[in-house]
Amino acid sequence: MSREALAEGMIPLIGRLYRENNVVTSIHGRSLINKSTMGILKAHRFARRMSKEELLLEETAPLLGVLAELDLGAASIDVARLAQKYKAEAGETSLENFLRAELADVVGKRGADERRSTDVVLYGFGRIGRLVARLLIEKAGGGHGLCLRAIVVRKGAANDLMKRGSLLRRDSVHGSFEGSIQVDEETNTITANGVRIQVIYSDDPASIDYTAYGINDALVVDNTGRWRDEEGLGQHLKSKGVARVLLTAPGKGGLKNIVHGINHTDISPDDAIVTAASCTTNAITPVLKAINEEFGVVHGHVETVHSFTNDQNLIDNFHKGDRRGRSAALNMVITETGAAKAVAKALPELAGKLTGSSIRVPTPDVSIAILNLTLAKETTKEEVNDYLRSMSLHSTLRKQIDYIDSPDVVSTDFVGSRRAGTVDGLATICNDTNLVLYVWYDNEFGYSCQVVRVMEEMAGVNAPSFPAKDAVPTAKVPATV
Structure with a gap:
């Protein structure tokens, strides 16, 4: 009491x-x-x-x-x-x-608050778009930093606006929106916890006049995945009121794939288009960086057991991709992943050292990456786990790496995790230079948190963080479940 x-x-x-x-x-x-x-x-x-x-x-x-x-x-x-x-x-x-x-x-x-406000437009309002919206509304605070001003979607029905508001309010995986949501069909706006969001209907990223809605120098977050290269994403920059673009998927060509915590300092004021890589790349790259710096990675294989996504079919039907046409709700589906190769874009020192594959499974959210690594230095399970626990608390990667050693955790326990990935310490296997790590990640919400961190970096709106440096912990007590 x-x-x-x-x-x-x-x-x-x-x-x-x-x-x-x-x-x-x-x-x-x-x-x-x-x-x-x-x-x-x-x-x-x-x-x-x-x-x-x-x-x-x-x-x-x-x-x-x-x-x-x-x-x-x-x-x-x-x-x-x-x-x-x-x-x-x-x-x-x-x-x-x-x-x-x-x-x-x-x-x-x-x-x-010395931070200047930055207008944000969400182009696309699907799984990632709505979760990024929730995070931006949560961070609205005194109106400084990232300000969600508009979402852009294709009109799907006469009652489209009500449906958009309802999907923001209710989520089968992440639960109800914490707060109030009002829909105004006369002005085409959704107001969530006092944040007024203009809904713009368009299918052409190059022809929208955002300034007509009072939006200027905006950061457009493209959640559609329709365009992955500089030419396609560059269409956004042709619209009035747009300054920069962030893609919530791996980019192609020479675009910078950013994993916050790893290479976010590579973002320069001249970068008009940046990508936030993939959920799996965000989950595994921080752990790989930590392991490589302490023990050295000679080579390895990354296997992801990934929840199904919207690009699969609920029941068997034609799909341009191999195997993805088979029912996502009934099957484990072997598919490809570019995450292992994408790691090298953020961590060049691991180029050519990793292979990867993926299995889609019948769960709606939370995935796990299995990192099977050969190390340059011999170690033990206890040493690796102590090191990764410390990294999750006292390093520059503490926003990305989480750690847990509970004997009964399963995938649903990680729904809503704000870290890029969580190391399951009890599952760690180590034999001299052979190391196997299991890294859980909420491929929707954890990734969305990483996206927002990249947005804050692009906009330069990070508030000072305290304490600037950690003290070394002293008193120790046994871990609990």
Whole structure:
């Protein structure tokens, strides 16, 4: 009961920091915004499973209380990492003085946000488009950063707008939209949690005048997959009000395939068109980078067991692709994947070292990649798992790599995961230089989170993140399920 009381007391502090200061609080990357009492308790419990360190509400509640009094400017603050650093480094320093020093760049700036707003247009409103919309609405905050202004679709029926709003509201995999949605058929708009989204009907990416809707210098996110090269995607740039384009699929030709956390710094202001690679490439590349840097990868094979997708048939029918015409709901379907080769576009050091294949299975979401690797250096299962757990907490890849060692997890446990991939530590197999890793990934939502991170990089709207550096964890307790 006392823990519940502490969690209840944290909710208004979290809300106030978000609304008045543009501060997003999290626990090991899990946002605390709009969480219930039980959600906050679960987040603290999850921290123990992640880091083997107890995260006490008796420590985080007063920390949030001080943060709320510091009149902060816009920031992203990981409460768990900040609490760990205070325990490890503060010594006799008071909590307030520690936080003032740690967050000196934003203390006293009361909601100041130097980020400029960037208009966003979602071209296509399917599985990825709607999830990206949910994420952008969630991040709307004080109106800075990425601002979802419009979606572009082909009109499918007389009641098209109502159906679009209904599909945003309800999702068979990811659950109901958290908030309110209003549809206005006179203005062709959908308003979700106060975010007014113009719905534009068009089948020609080159002929839309976005400025007529007050949209300027927009970032267009193409979710259709109809065009994969510079010529096709370049059609968007011919429309008034468009500045840049992001493709939510692997690109062709010389387009940069970006995996956030790996090569996002390669994006330059001159890149008018960028692609966010594939969900599988995003899931495996961070883990491969981590393993290659520590143990060296000589060669390997990537096998993905992937949920079915919309390009397959529900029942047997003609399909231009081999095997994909057979019923997705009834069969495991062997198919090709370009993810292994695509890794080399983000990690050139692995060029020619990986092969890959895929099996589509009758599940609607969440996939798993099996990385069968030959290493340059001998190691053990324990050493690999400890290393990857540490990478998931204390490295620059902590937004991409997650880690779990629960004995009963299955695919549905990873629905809604915001990381690119989650290493299943109990499934790791290691024999000297032979290593097999199992990496779960929500091929819809986890990938959408990576897409939004690339969007933020393209728009230059990332808020400062704290703590800037981690402390080395001290107290250890056994992991739990």
